[in-house]
Amino acid sequence: MKNKIAGLLPLLWLLAIPVLNLFYTILNHGETNVRSLVTGLDERIPFVPAFIIPYVIWYPFIITMLIVLFLKNRRTYYRTLLTLCLGLITCYIIYYFYQTTVGRPIITENGPLYGLVKLIYATDRPYNCFPSIHVFTSYLMLKGMSDCANWSRTARLGSTVISWTIIVSTLFVKQHVWLDIVGGIVVAEVLYAVVRKWIIISEKRIPPAISPSEDHLPASRPSRSSHR
Template sequence: MREFLKKNLDPMIPLYSVIPLITCFAFNTLVYYGAMSINSNRYHYDFTTNFDRSVPIIPIFVIIYFICYGFWAINYIIIGRIGREHCMRFVFADISSRCICLIFFILIPTTNIRPEILGNGIGEQLLRHLYSIDHPENLFPSIHCLVSWFCYIGIRGQKQVPRWYRAFSCVFALAVCLSTQLTKQHYIIDVFGGILIAELTYYIAHHSEWYRGVEKIFNKISALVFGKNNIGL
């Protein structure tokens, strides 16, 4: 099995990055739903501003809100392919950012009042569906904006990634941030909070050696699962 994975999976997703990237997804899910469970019976603050009220709702932008999940998967894999050290620094930043999000989610539970959606176009139908499956909680900071910005800064300045795709990732990340506003999923402060936390944790990860502890843990786990030779140790 290890040889099969090395031959067939490693060329697409380096085996050293598989466990770390899966952990990022799992930890993100744990933080989001764990905080929601902890805050289920607590008072939630509404930080809607006059600016937020003035922003129009444009339901068709929900398509960007949904398809960004594919964008996340693709870019995280690309980031994992850049190199072991870059991947481990990125994963450290990603996990650290969710720890910060968890603190905010628990200390300042947030919510908002969503507008009534009129019409039966594809955008309106998809937005009503989003509202039905995603409760208005854990708004600050916006994980949608945070992860989308990570998808950009994780390849920013990386010459092994085509320049056009780096530019596209920046534009699409900004489009995701815009979609959170035009679908009334987040306040404007949530956008800036997500971007700032992504930039802060990414900076720390690339200007310190703190990622080394995380790297050692993932290397040990990956070696057990895939074998030392298959992960380049």
Template sequence: MKKILKLLTKVIPPYGIFPVIFSFVFNCLVYSGSRMIAGNWYHYNIESSLDRKLPFIPQFLIVYFGCYIFWALNYILIARQDKKSVYQFFTADFLSRCVCLAFFLLFPTTNTRPEITGSSLWNQAAMWLYSVDAADNLFPSIHCLVSWFCYIGIRGRKEIPVWYQRTSLGIAVLVFISTLLTKQHVLIDVAGGVLLGSVCFQIGKKTRLYCIYAKIGGQIESVIRGLLKG
């Protein structure tokens, strides 16, 4: 354990370790837990006529899958910020997943996926994705929510080069597009993810809710520092 913590603290300060790990774990619990509970419930299809006109382009799976690297990198960059900023951001992150959970349970949604008949590599990849990821837990889109967080979490930060901030915005937009053109989400899912991220980010910044997170995080940080010294 001590060796693992030492490796982690070379990348993330002790106060940032718990927020990053908890964010990942809680996200998985929300996504998988809500599916276990509401998987067989009635799901609303909220796709629009414009959604139905958008083409299916499976090559965008490169972006759809590749964004996990983007998420990991930017969440680490955010966890390296000053302590207050870290707790404010991850308070927003936690609140956003709570709202997602509420929607997944109270207003479960679905969409219409295309019938895939071709045998190309991209079509096979899409068929695999559809087989392991059911058409549920769509509104708001967590893919879009997290990608937007990855941008606004570093936006305006002096320690982050402007070119990388702009690149992060570009990647986030590409993720939005990928969710639509792989038929994983519809337009309102994307808008919901971006709006939710923006609102929760402001709550984390403008209120003192982060103090609750900081209190819990501070206790865990003390444990981590104790383990490092032991």
């Protein structure tokens, strides 16, 4: 029983995510020089309230994916979680020095979907946009999944569809622009490659463990029959 509990302790490292997210709230303001990365292409993208559903699904999706990675491949779980934490720190540094904003539509309609959009708008100010954390983390889950060989085809397809739907939803609910998506993907690709390389180098520096049974075995003596 104790071994099972000890084996689950690395899951507590997920608590690093909400701790780091405290900085998101601190930085989510427009008190500095705020820039806009909106392009003509972004202006042509319509506001579609239905996309608020995958946008909100992002919250449980990321945690679920990390738990599944933990159960399927512990090494990939550590690599993905470390990349996620480093990515959040990277995004926060960028937000501090290069704050951007996205113009939001004025919601006058009523209904469940519009109400959910209003709730998101009210709880998340229109800053901290480039790069998109929604995009960075959703794309990162695909990177982690690609390193796991024991995922079924159905699970891979479902996770891929959900991830990309979340990424696209950031555009249609007017929370992000195209450059925010590009930035999130670049951060995920670069940091995941760096963390993977660092882990490989670290493992090569660790000498192979010697089995206790082999370490304490006396040197073998030549057989008498060999001298006959």
